[in-house]
Amino acid sequence: MKQSYTTPDVSVDIVLLTLDEGLLKVALHQRDRAPAKHSLALPGGYVHVGEDASLEATAKRVLLEKTGFAPRYLEQLRTFGGPARDPRGWSVAVSHVALIPHAELSAAGAGVFQFYDVDDLPELAFDHAEQVEEAVQRVRNKASYSTLPCWLLPESFTLTQLQTIYEQIFGEAVSRGTFRSRLGIKVAELQPGDAADEADILIATDEFQGGNQRPARLFKVNRLSLFKRAFW
């Protein structure tokens, strides 16, 4: 881990978020070596020049090695750089946001990582608090005008589950009719197979989720789509 004198070191950090009990939570672990030994920190690592095909590939590899997860959603957040963020000198961290549904977590655990409420964070190593704050801001903002929250759910989900996610993120309720017309969905008009809604947002599956009531159709998300009008 030699420090060059002429070019900063490059690492990749990941803000891995999930929604648990209605709260956004972030994966953190306690560092077991200097610098910032014993402090809580984000998962992160260095580019493997011989192995990684891109920065995104580095992020996926680091996440898999450290937490055992492939995220449902991954995007670059912002690159942090400066002389003071790491005591070893001028450094650069390419920060990413990743989302994972809570259901996958409970099944597998997350290694040495634990999840902390992003609105009630302990002290973090380096500039990781700043990274979490920006990531949360990005996710909350993007959730208000896009299908981003779909990636906090399993691959298939009901419209009611999706509405609940939105309401948890924004802490405000909407009537079912309003929510559905915003998405441009008319469930009854859908062909059972692969038919999509008009705006190409969701894909209807031919599966239903039962219970002791009328079964709800399951949907998958097509791609990240942006709304013309913000939700909240």
Added chain:
Amino acid sequence: MKQSYTTPDVSVDIVLLTLDEGLLKVALHQRDRAPAKHSLALPGGYVHVGEDASLEATAKRVLLEKTGFAPRYLEQLRTFGGPARDPRGWSVAVSHVALIPHAELSAAGAGVFQFYDVDDLPELAFDHAEQVEEAVQRVRNKASYSTLPCWLLPESFTLTQLQTIYEQIFGEAVSRGTFRSRLGIKVAELQPGDAADEADILIATDEFQGGNQRPARLFKVNRLSLFKRAFW
């Protein structure tokens, strides 16, 4: 310019955009050394570890040294990295978008840089074409729901100038009334001094721009504000 075997080199690139004759144009220069000698390229450079306080500071310094400009607007775009983008090996480029009003350009020139229509680009060095494409997409998208286009104008501008900028970016006309009500502006209700509109978007100055017609009030932009509803 030695290449380390264990950590990629980090550079900072800037996509400097302006609006000229109704077209978005990007600053490019012809490289005078290998690799990609004689190819057109974006302004860019390396972090000066002893000098730069942040990546943004690096971008500003590089821009000033190479083009002579301090941009009106600067934000990080995305960081590009991989083994193939530079023939010298695994490299990382922190890409930025910068905006400058055309009026400042004509006054000072831009050194060895010339401006090219982003919708009719020649072949570019490295992955610079990809960087320009993403930057333009970001600017066009952000322009549709924010005050970003204000930074393509001088510090003070009339509402008609602002409307013209929006119409040039989107290639579609709107009536004056519609445009003004979108911004939530009622010019007459403004106190001549520093009064702002309701949404805190623009600041009214007490200056007017004459001509052989009714003079138009000059405005300044307060900060980057996002609209709840997209313009186009």
Added chain:
DNA sequence: CCAATAGTGTCTCTCAGACAGTATAAG
């Protein structure tokens, strides 16, 4: 007077959102 651009009030028509109604399951 006219020309030219700045700024505003009005009218219409669409669409968001509340609400109440129907549909389908289990017990």
Added chain:
DNA sequence: CTTATACTGTCTGAGAGACACTATTGG
């Protein structure tokens, strides 16, 4: 039957956008 949740049609009020009207300068 009741209960519980899924889904949809209707009605109303707010707001976007077209258009025409007034305001203020120069010639």
